[in-house]
Amino acid sequence: MKDKAKKYFTDEMNDRDRAIFECGITLGAIYHQFQGTPLTNDETTIHKLEEAIEATMSKQPWIENVKISIIPTDLKNGKKVYDYSELGRANFKADVIAAYGTVKVSGKIRYIEELDFPLMYIDDISAS
Amino acid sequence: MKDKAKKYFTDEMNDRDRAIFECGITLGAIYHQFQGTPLTNDETTIHKLEEAIEATMSKQPWIENVKISIIPTDLKNGKKVYDYSELGRANFKADVIAAYGTVKVSGKIRYIEELDFPLMYIDDISAS
Amino acid sequence: MKDKAKKYFTDEMNDRDRAIFECGITLGAIYHQFQGTPLTNDETTIHKLEEAIEATMSKQPWIENVKISIIPTDLKNGKKVYDYSELGRANFKADVIAAYGTVKVSGKIRYIEELDFPLMYIDDISAS
Amino acid sequence: MKDKAKKYFTDEMNDRDRAIFECGITLGAIYHQFQGTPLTNDETTIHKLEEAIEATMSKQPWIENVKISIIPTDLKNGKKVYDYSELGRANFKADVIAAYGTVKVSGKIRYIEELDFPLMYIDDISAS
Secondary structure, eight states: OOOTTGGGSOTTOOHHHHHHHHHHHHHHHHHHHHTTOEEOSOHHHHHHHHHHHHHHHTTSTTEEEEEEOOOOTTOOOOOSTTOOEEOOTTTOOEEEEEEETTEEEEEEEEEEGGGTEEEEEEEEEEEO | OOOTTGGGSOTTOOHHHHHHHHHHHHHHHHHHHHTTOEEOSOHHHHHHHHHHHHHHHTTSTTEEEEEEOOOOTTOOOOOSTTOOEEOOTTTOOEEEEEEETTEEEEEEEEEEGGGTEEEEEEEEEEEO | OOOTTGGGSOTTOOHHHHHHHHHHHHHHHHHHHHTTOEEOSOHHHHHHHHHHHHHHHTTSTTEEEEEEOOOOTTOOOOOSTTOOEEOOTTTOOEEEEEEETTEEEEEEEEEEGGGTEEEEEEEEEEEO | OOOTTGGGSOTTOOHHHHHHHHHHHHHHHHHHHHTTOEEOSOHHHHHHHHHHHHHHHTTSTTEEEEEEOOOOTTOOOOOSTTOOEEOOTTTOOEEEEEEETTEEEEEEEEEEGGGTEEEEEEEEEEEO
């Protein structure tokens, strides 16, 4: 697919650079768009939110796939009025594939206990 | 249902006041949580986002029902890489029912052309 | 001030109803707009975020005043790369005054330990 | 600075890859965290919001500098109750410097009229 935005980037940008960049954008976007969404450990609601994040965030440029699996561990059960949670730093589990030109990049969000941090990282870069 | 939070409110607060207040909170929350979500006029994606907003936002306190019908009028078609939109002020169509004690309140978000504004308003208050 | 939106509301809506409704909207909006903002316990940054929330959210209809005092208790110190937090449910302390016609309403967000919940409530309603 | 998260990335990741990735994350985060914030063309409010975005988003990992200059062109003047806007796709002007190891990357958000799109791109990559 022709990239009408390519001319705005520095000429030094190669396919690998670009796939990595777009993967980063979408991981940052997912996290900051949906954090704070009210949530309980109810499986139906969790599944609907996962599907909506996947469908909407895969519209982002050069994103081939988005897979979301919300971690329900600490989510409240919603049985009483105030017993619900919000999608927070420990609940995000995202897998994003960005593809640009000949390069595919696999990026993830995982809460890492050792860092007490929802780390965004790249676990695979492949060229065709 | 007993309300463990009632004591934090002023004693002047009656059921009507409270249902109106909770309805307002959830309308404001819907609008500011989901604005900016990437979107095209693709019906499947729109439907998934509607379902996710309904399921998550109905967890809010004293909310009986949330119905979302995204207005696709100005949404791009997503056929080219950068041809997508975001959920914005003209796309929200929300119907929220809050119920507290003996009172039900129906609140809405509608984009009002005359005001060029995504108005949140109450169109019905009923007591049982 | 004349209210061009009044006609969209049910005729039953009085000044008290409306001030309560607008107060709820803005409390819900504050919470869901800014939750997830990266933050440390650095006082300068906290103060800048408080000021920005106050200035922007007081643009909301019929809002007379917004006062934000972020609770820094559990915020990390930012001394190492991953040691920062996000504005979360325990950090919001908001005071919002809505005024409509003859009625003023004071609304708050406070994290209530007993409920483990960032409660939005109204602590004063006054008519002039 | 030692990077405690390095081991989670693929071994193929070099300094350039990483600086590009972190720059992308923060651009995506800025856009999706703050879109929807109520705003008028009032300079004081705009400046406060710019300062808050700069201060908070520069907490992100490996971000050296964040500069925000909101474009006020289409923002309403706030003189009447409903005459305000929200921070939207045409208003973001962001400059982010990410630095990892020996590499610095300059990333931007600019609304590009030709694309009708708030493009995130990299205009400089430099190694020391």
